[in-house]
Amino acid sequence: MSHVELQHITKNFPGVTALEDVSFDVKDGEFFVLLGPTGAGKTTTLRAIAGLEHQDAGSILFDGELMDNVTPSDRDVALVFQQYSLYPTMSVFDNLAFPLRSPLRRTSVEEIRKKVEETAEILHISHLLKRKTAHLSGGEMQRVSIGRAIVRSPRVFLMDEPLSNLDAKLREALRVELQHLQKTQGSTTLFVTHDQIEALTMADRIGVLNEGKLIQVGTPEDIYDRPSTTFIAQLVGSPRINLYNAQQQDGTITICDSDIHMPAPKDGKLPADFQVGLRPEDVDLDPNGIFSGQLVLAEPLGVETILHIQSNKCTLLSIVPGISTYHLGDLLKFNIAYEHIHYFGLNGDRFKS
């Protein structure tokens, strides 16, 4: 396994800048997730590391070794595609054996058979080995595709939204399996996704990419608790963060168009106009709460219920565990955890605290 380093990668496509001065590193044995919306440049980053795309500027290093002019086959990385890309003319066994049969590796027939069977065992696809890939379900295809990556020991695993074409239940199951696999094999993994849940649950570290720029790199806690911009605050977390314009006057913060007035933090560095972000779990229902609002919508999810509470013209989301017994139109009292409020400037950047 290897330590991967990207230095100031820039890539332009006709008419668009796909990546702009992107630098980060993936440490040996780390599960690194690149998170971002569609078109953010996640896949381009992955392809640049695999050598399928050549960056216009910057360098890529594996263990300090410059990779810029190394062909994809010599980089020894494994890539799991979103569309699986299993070789359609081959059986599952041949698909798994394909990387081992590369002239670069010269694996003996006996060893290929052993490794393929081991891999199939790990991914629970032993019974499928003789099948043609066209006769597999989506989940089975993705397992084979992951198997094709882990059958050899590459320097880095690159995964391009491998779970996004699967249905929700299967995605959850494979998510756990992937995480388990990565931890037991200690492999360096770069995982690309637009799904914040995948990012938060699996990552050791997350890099958030938007419009070709890397905005924040940090642990899932960093990203969730200290988002560096309103974009990240909104991208991560479900239900979404309550984000509203606010004003400060004489040490009191007023959330625009609402009856909510809060004391400003003591350090008093806030300007007159800014934005506040409030995670739904920081809006606590409390019969003795000092704020109140009307329940306008409830979304019961089973394990929790999302409540939409209206205060004047502004609607705050809150969550309560289990199925709530409140009725629409009820007046609810709540408190706000002041210490967890996120303060952002009008340009979207977080105020340093």
Place this chain on the structure above:
Amino acid sequence: MASFEETGPRTPVVEPTRVDKVHPRAKLGKSFRVILTLIVTFIMIIPVLVMIMTAFKSRADIVTPPPKVLFHPTLEGFLYLFTDRSLFSPSNLEAARANPGNLDYWQKLALSVGQKINGPSDYVGRLKNSVIIAGTSTILSVILGLFAAYAFSRFKIAGKDDLLFFILSTRMLPGVVVTIPLFLLYKQLGWNDTHIGMIILYTVFNLSFSVWLLKGFIDEIPIEYEEAALVDGYTRLQAFFKIVLPQAVNGIAATTVFCLIFAWNEYAFALMLTSQKARTAPPSIATMLGSGGLEWSAIAAGSLGFLIPVAIVTFVLRDYLLRGVTFGAVRK
């Protein structure tokens, strides 16, 4: 009242789902389609049938009006086609008939129409020329076309669209227009009446077609497969042979058949640019008209023999062709 199993559902099931529950009307529709297909096929095949029948008719049967459908088959046509003969003088004929000796089937057949076999005709050699020229040029144009199509499909090439247009433009005027300049050119180069000259000519003509056709098929193959192979430790060329080629088989088969049919049937260039050594079958069949009356059975036999190789190739490749000639329109 008849049971449901016998009559089928009350409303017609137009799409046959389960064979035991198809409405009789749907069955009728299906057999109607089959019959219609058979009739159309029969109409299409009539000229070929007439040709086959003519090839096995005797000279008298061919010219009888109305045409005979039932007749006594003979191999006279093939005798005329494959042998060079001379007429017996009446006295020699008497002697030969009186004392046949050890004559083989063909000699006996010739004797029965009063002729003597002097040796094989030119036709055999010309059919051989056709096989060599059409076969080699087809293989060359498919291989060259495949690599060119791959490059056009996968790589950034400066002026790609212009180049493709230029390649196509070689097809934009009828070939006959350039026969005179080509004739002069070939005369200068010494390629006149040579196999190599004809192979190059047909390859050039087929190349534009095969590049365009194959490019369509290769465009259909998602590039991710090759990228996966590249990452898995293969070079581009290895990925081409291991991944692209097996998936392009249908397209290659379709292209092969079309190129072969063109090269095999080509008449105008062969007539102008070949005379003896490299003359192909099509012009030689045509020249059978003329010297000493119309030998219809020989012409029919010649056409039949000429048809068979292409028919065999098409038959061998039929499974790929069925998928290939849809030009990737339905394959998704």
